[in-house]
Amino acid sequence: MFQIFSQWYKRKFSDPDAATLAALILVSVLVLAFWGNMLMPVIVAIVLAYLLDWPVERMARLGVGRTLGTSLVVLIAVTLFLFMLLGLAPLVFKQGVNLLSETPAIWAKTKQWMLMLPERYPDFVDAQQVQQLWQSVNDHIVQYGQELITESFGSLVNVAALLIYFILVPLMVFFMLKDKQVLLTHIGRLLPRERRLIKQVGVEMNGQIINYIRGKVIEILIVGSASAVTFALMDLRYSLLLGVLIGLSVLIPYIGAAVVTIPVAVVALFQWGVTADFWYLMTAYAIIQALDGNLLVPLLFSEAVSLHPVYIIIAVLFFGGMWGFWGVFFAIPLATLVKAVGTAWSETSQPSVAVSES
Template structure:
């Protein structure tokens, strides 16, 4: 047994490059676990800078000074973000408030429907079971409301920190983009010389994540826009709010679509009842989901992340359990990182060329 483990260890970790890659992963994980909260503004700034590096690089290659290209790109990004916040957030917030106000009515309607089931199906459903279920749900709803209120009150204290981040993050993004080569050279000087596998993983991650982010942004815009337009055309209430939820649900494959179906079905059922309008709307929603999964995703991600659905679900569960919302949000890139590391470790060690032997 120990002989098998020893041979496996020598095959995978006899290369110094593999040991340096393992050491870098351990150090990075410890830093994120210990100082992740403190470094969160830096991490957010690095992610934004990574996303904005593509237009800055293109403008720089066309002859524009990198400082000017960085300033122009950052200003456009901030203006677009402000326009989206001013144009979409108020409407979404208003629809969210209205929906929250109608939730008691929706729940009362659901309770009346549930209490009518024993009369319609006395042999299948018992009255006591329905009453116990509703009492349990009501207790959980009260607890959930108290948790939401407590979170809202505690979040007021973070308002000052949020205002500081709104100033610090754009400044860090600007300097990260403007002085990109300086920071890359500094990182290169810190890394060990035995970094063949580190470079291989970095290059693969750069290609995969760039394709993933580009494809996800396009998918969110298309799915969210089409869903909002379809809901509005079919006169569904809160069409923009539900359409935005459907759009962002694509960030979590399979699980997101299943979760966001619940509010869409509840709102449609409360508005239309068990009618033909409800059936048509759910049919349109199912067509949108089918086109997204079978047409849009293969087109957008043909060159991007190629992970089995089982691995994606496991990644969502594992990283979501470790880091909550952000773990779910970055589950696929993190799973891609794991795949790149495994691929790098599985790569045969290249033969070293003797420097004293002349090349043919």
């Protein structure tokens, strides 16, 4: 076993570039593991800088100075963010509060429907089993509710952190965009000279991350807006809140669409029951999801490296468990990074194999 591991190690890490890439990955993982929460404003600023770099570059090509172009782009981005925060957020919050106030009525109606199942289907459903199932569900909901309240009180401490985000993040984004080349030069000086594989992986991942961030933001806006407008036209209650949830659900491929279907169906059932309106709405919702998966995603992510759905789900679970929201957001790029690193290391082993065969 030791000999096999030794041969694998020599084959993969005999190239100094491969060892350098491995060391860089190890250091990056350790930094994120130990100081990830502390560096989160920097990570958020990097994500936003990636998103806003495209309009700054286009303005620079048109002859607009880098400083002026950065100032205009950041000002427009901050204005749009404030509009969403002060305009849409209160409406979404109000609908969320109203939905929570009606939750007991929805829960009572659900209980009534479940308790009627033994009467309708006595050969398939046992009344005692329904009672036990209902009691178990109640116990879990009470437990989750207590945990949610505890987390809510704990999150009040993070209000000061949010204020820091609102001040520091725009400043960092501005300087990252304005002094992009200077910062990249400084980072290049910190890296070792044996960095052929680092450049190879970096070039591949740079295009992937830029494409992914832009595409994902556009997908969230389109899917969320289309869902909210469709629900509003069909007179579904909480249309804006549900539209926001559906928009955010695209962050988690496959799983998000399945999970967000539950609140949409519950609200529609509570409002209309099993009627034609309910089926019309669910059909419209299914069409939106189908257009997103079969038309919008291929258009937005045409340049992305294709990954098998199983790998995507594993990446979402793994990186989401490690880094929460940002782990979920970057699950696909991180999975692509793992694939790119694996490809680069495989290429390093090919020359040594060719020499041994000769």
